[in-house]
Amino acid sequence: MQPHLKRAIFLLGVVIVGFIFIRSLVVPDSYGQYGAYRGDSVYENRNFTVEYAGSQSCGDENCHKTLYSIWADSRHKTVNCETCHGPSEKHVSNVRIMPSPANDSREFCGKCHYKMVARPSSFPQIDPESHGENLKCAYCHNPHKPWFV
C-alpha cells in the first residue's frame, strides 16, 4: 500500500474513533432506551408531585366520612371535593397542613350557576340580579347537598 493511502486510512480511523468517543460523552446513557429520546425523561415526567388527592381520600379512614356520605348522595356528587376546596394532597398526607377554606362567595357558585347563554339550558342556573337578594348562596343552599339545609 502506498504511504499516502496509509496515512489517509489512519486519519479516517482517527476521525471515526474520535466521533464514537465524543458521541459517548455527549449522548445521555438512557437515550434510545425506548426510542429516539432520553428514556430517563419518562421517569422524570412520572415523578412530578401530585396536588389533587381525589374525593375518595376525603371519605376514607374516618376523616370526613359523614360529610362524604351526605355529598355522595346529593345532586352535587359529580362535583369532586377539590373542585371547590382546592388541591389537598398535602393535607391528606399531613393533616396538620390545612388547605385554604373553600370560596363561598356568590361569584364562585356563579361560575357554574349564573345564567349564561352558552350553558346547556337544562343546567340549573339563576339570574344573580333577581335571585337571592345578594345573600351568600350557602345561606339557603347546602353546597354539600343542594336543597338540604
Add this chain to the structure above:
Amino acid sequence: MNISRREFTKIGCRIVIGAAAGATIVESIISNSIAAEPSSTGDYDWNEHYWGYVIDTRKCIGCGRCANACKLENDVPFDEPVYRTWVERYRVLKEGEVKIDSPNGSIDGFTDDIPAEELKKAFYVPKICNHCDNPPCVQVCPVGATYATNDGVVLVDYDYCIGCRYCIQGCPYGARYFNKEKGTADKCTWCYHRITKGLLPACVQACPVGARVFGDLKDPASDVNKLLDKERINVLKPDLGTKPKVYYVGLDREVR
C-alpha cells in the same frame, strides 16, 4: 531499545485512542443489549395501556375549573396567558359571524357581553393537547426532546429541550406554550404523573359535570370506550392526518 520522540508519541497516541475507543464500543454494545430487553417502567407497565380522552361539548358549562385545576396541579404560571387546557366559547351571531373567545383560558369565567337575542347559538368547547398518534410537534423537534410514549402520551424532556419553539409553531391545535420559568416548551401531559399512579388527570377530576372523560383505549370496559361505542364522535382537524386521541361528542362545524 532506541526510540525516537516522534515514534514514541505515535505509539502513545495509538494506545490512548485505541483504549478509549475499545472501552466505548464495548460499553455501547452492553447498553444496547440491556435496552433490547423487554422493559416495563416500574410497577406500571406502559405496554398494557393506551390512553384516550373524550370531551362531551354538550355538557360543558364553561366554569373553567379544569383550566384552574390544571394550573395548580402542573405549576403552570398563573400570571401568564399560557394554558395546558382551556375552554373556548363559540357564539354564532344571527348575521352569521362567529365569535370565539377564551378570556384568561376561562379560569375567571365568562361574561355575557352579547345579548341572547342577537345570537343564533352559543356553546363551550374545552381544548387540550390531542396527544396525536402522528404528532407534528415530535417530528419538528431538532433535539429529540419531545416524544410519544408507548402508552400514547406525548411528553417533553425538560432537560433536553433547547427552547427553540419549533414545536409550538408545529402544533396545529395551539396546545403548546413556552414556559418562561423553565425556559422550555411545555404542554399537557394528561397528568402523566397521575395516570401512571392510577389517578385521573386533574382537569377530568375537577370537571363538575362530567364533560371530560379519560380512560384506557385498550380496556373495552373503560369509560372512554363506552362513550366511543355509543356516541357520534369527531376529532379536531381530521383532514391534517394527525390522528388525535381526544375525541369530541357534539362538535359543531364551526369549531376549529
